Amino acid sequence: MAVPVLKSAPVLEVANLEVVYKNAVIALRGVSxxxxxxxVVAVLGANGAGKTTLVRAITGLLFVHDGAIRDGAILxxxxxxxxxxxxxxxxxxxxxxxxGRMLFPSLTVEENLKMGSMTRRxxxxxxxxxxxxxxxxxxxxxxxxxxxRWLSGGEQQMVAVGRALMARPRLLICDExxxxxxxxxxxxxxxxxxxxxxxxxxxxxxxxxxxRMALEYAAYGYILETGRVxxxxxxxxxxxxxxxxxxxxxxxxxVSISYSAIKHYKRRKRxxx
Amino acid sequence: xxxxxxxLLTGLTVGSIYSMVALGFVLVxxxxxxxxxxxxxxxxxxxxxxxxxxxxxxLNIWISILIIAALICALGVGIHFGIMRPxxxxxxxxxxxxxxxxxxxxRAGLLIIYGPLERGRITxxxxxxxxxxxxxxxxxxxxxxxxVAALSVLVFLLFFKMTRIGLQMRAVAENLxxxxxxxxxxxSVFATSWGIGAVMAAVAGVLYANYAPVIDLNLSAIGLxxxxxxxxxGLDSVGGAILGGLIVGVLEQLAAGYIGAEYRDVVxxxxxxxxxxxRPFGFFGKEDVIRV
Ligand SMILES: Nc1ncnc2c1ncn2[C@@H]1O[C@H](COP(=O)(O)OP(=O)(O)OP(=O)(O)O)[C@@H](O)[C@H]1O
Ligand SMILES: [Mg+2]
Numbered sequence: 001m002a003v004p005v006l007k008s009a010p011v012l013e014v015a016n017l018e019v020v021y022k023n024a025v026i027a028l029r030g031v032s033x034x035x036x037x038x039x040v041v042a043v044l045g046a047n048g049a050g051k052t053t054l055v056r057a058i059t060g061l062l063f064v065h066d067g068a069i070r071d072g073a074i075l076x077x078x079x080x081x082x083x084x085x086x087x088x089x090x091x092x093x094x095x096x097x098x099x100g101r102m103l104f105p106s107l108t109v110e111e112n113l114k115m116g117s118m119t120r121r122x123x124x125x126x127x128x129x130x131x132x133x134x135x136x137x138x139x140x141x142x143x144x145x146x147x148x149r150w151l152s153g154g155e156q157q158m159v160a161v162g163r164a165l166m167a168r169p170r171l172l173i174c175d176e177x178x179x180x181x182x183x184x185x186x187x188x189x190x191x192x193x194x195x196x197x198x199x200x201x202x203x204x205x206x207x208x209x210x211x212r213m214a215l216e217y218a219a220y221g222y223i224l225e226t227g228r229v230x231x232x233x234x235x236x237x238x239x240x241x242x243x244x245x246x247x248x249x250x251x252x253x254x255v256s257i258s259y260s261a262i263k264h265y266k267r268r269k270r271x272x273x
Numbered sequence: 274x275x276x277x278x279x280x281l282l283t284g285l286t287v288g289s290i291y292s293m294v295a296l297g298f299v300l301v302x303x304x305x306x307x308x309x310x311x312x313x314x315x316x317x318x319x320x321x322x323x324x325x326x327x328x329x330x331x332l333n334i335w336i337s338i339l340i341i342a343a344l345i346c347a348l349g350v351g352i353h354f355g356i357m358r359p360x361x362x363x364x365x366x367x368x369x370x371x372x373x374x375x376x377x378x379x380r381a382g383l384l385i386i387y388g389p390l391e392r393g394r395i396t397x398x399x400x401x402x403x404x405x406x407x408x409x410x411x412x413x414x415x416x417x418x419x420x421v422a423a424l425s426v427l428v429f430l431l432f433f434k435m436t437r438i439g440l441q442m443r444a445v446a447e448n449l450x451x452x453x454x455x456x457x458x459x460x461s462v463f464a465t466s467w468g469i470g471a472v473m474a475a476v477a478g479v480l481y482a483n484y485a486p487v488i489d490l491n492l493s494a495i496g497l498x499x500x501x502x503x504x505x506x507g508l509d510s511v512g513g514a515i516l517g518g519l520i521v522g523v524l525e526q527l528a529a530g531y532i533g534a535e536y537r538d539v540v541x542x543x544x545x546x547x548x549x550x551x552r553p554f555g556f557f558g559k560e561d562v563i564r565v
Pocket of ligand 1: 047
């Protein structure tokens with residue numbers, strides 16, 4: 001193996017995770033994965049593979065969707081997250097950039113960012129971090145009093161990333177960060193995550209359909225299909241794998257563009273129904 | 274002209290009470306998605322407790338307001354934890370029926386304790402004299418009622434805009450899942466909304482007991498007035514509820530004064546229908562409330 005896979009002890013260890021929605025739909029069927037301290041790990045998979053379900057399970061959000069963990073364990077440095085509330089999980093340093101950004105549209109940029117600090121009590125630290133976010137994304141500083149709904153897609157994603165960083169996470173989970181954004185902005189965001197990973201040792205779990213991008217930044221990857229891990233390995237190995245090339249890298253930009261088109265359609269349908 | 278001014282001032286006074294009630298109603302709806310049809314009963318409970326505190330026990334009105342607000346606040350929070358929380362995930366319809374059940378229970382409780390006889394308004398707590406504004410007589414009762422209502426709304430707005438919990442309440446109203454993802458406990462936000470809504474109704478109830486022609490079990494109908502107020506503003510808009518309350522109060526008085534007392538309700542609800550036809554989400558509401 002060219003890349004050292006486990007730099008140190010795992011931050012996150014998911015073992016044989018089984019998740020069910022509404023006591024009826026099985027979304028994850030025994031998923032296991034590991035994120036080592038300071039590592040960037042990618043989880044790839046097509047629509048409906050169970051990626052977002054995995055994120056919800058780790059961050060304690062299944063209750064919003066009437067979902068439950070039926071089997072397996074999620075360990076954060078050995079501590080079981082399965083029974084914890086979202087608040088407990090966030091205050092232990094796990095925060096996410098949710099799929100579709102999920103900003104608070106009529107709150108200002110600054111209020112959105114502050115929402116990331118709700119589990120913290122250190123006022124000085126919070127305003128210091130706020131300034132740091134404005135340094136990372138100067139455009140957000142200019143718009144701090146504007147309602148989030150008026151931002152462009154890229155700026156909104158910056159707010160979503162900044163909001164998650166305001167929790168001072170040790171593990172950041174990004175659910176389809178690249179979705180619907182121009183390649184330029186996607187690259188800026190990924191570069192920033194890479195920098196935080198390098199400089200602060202932030203561990204990152206990248207959930208992506210954009211396999212090319214994700215495998216460029218991740219050290220290790222898992223491929224999820226209908227609720228199961230069908231393949232995993234160091235990123236370079238996955239990039240060279242024939243099946244991965246065919247299904248995830250084949251069409252290059254085309255693939256990711258068509259995926260997002262499908263997804264947009266699906267979302268619209270969900271809203272209308 | 275004098276008549277118009279008098280009607281306008283009276284309308285603003287009554288409207289300020291409607292605003293408070295509509296505000297609480299909208300607040301609970303905004304964060305918990307529950308239409309609380311017992312909201313008018315919270316107000317009526319406040320008025321009856323005022324009878325006990327101010328008339329039977331002859332206590333100071335400001336101390337009484339604080340105690341009564343605390344009691345009804347506890348009731349609201351209790352309803353959230355005891356009744357509403359276990360119902361999370363049930364269809365809106367069942368939840369609404371439950372709030373109607375709560376309304377009936379409060380009403381029955383008041384009937385049992387206070388009896389069916391109507392009482393006169395409370396006259397011993399506030400000065401009964403008045404003063405002139407540009408030749409128009411204004412009773413102190415009206416003035417005090419308006420000022421206290423305005424102060425309550427102002428304090429609430431400051432809380433809503435400036436504090437951490439206020440921010441959490443606004444965030445939960447916009448996107449519950451995202452707020453939870455940031456570590457906000459939806460339950461404590463829901464409970465806070467119920468508590469604040471109840472306090473608003475309680476304070477309005479105590480004030481109104483000094484103004485209402487009579488105190489009886491029809492007082493909860495004020496809750497029904499809050500409904501057009503809330504709908505006119507947009508069911509999910511706090512500012513709209515405040516404005517809606519004032520508009521309904523003023524229009525009601527103008528209709529009663531110029532057309533006839535029996536047109537009061539017609540005007541309030543008529544306006545609601547017109548607004549809902551032109552702007553289904555109210556003047557300040559957001560479109561996604563259509564999910565109701
Ligand atoms: N709230 C829900 N209730 C019932 N089933 C759900 C719910 N959310 C997701 N599912 C189901 O769980 C499975 C996994 O969905 P999930 O959203 O986790 O996939 P995903 O990999 O994130 O897909 P996408 O790329 O479209 O975001 C799908 O079959 C989906 O239909
Ligand atoms: Mg997803």
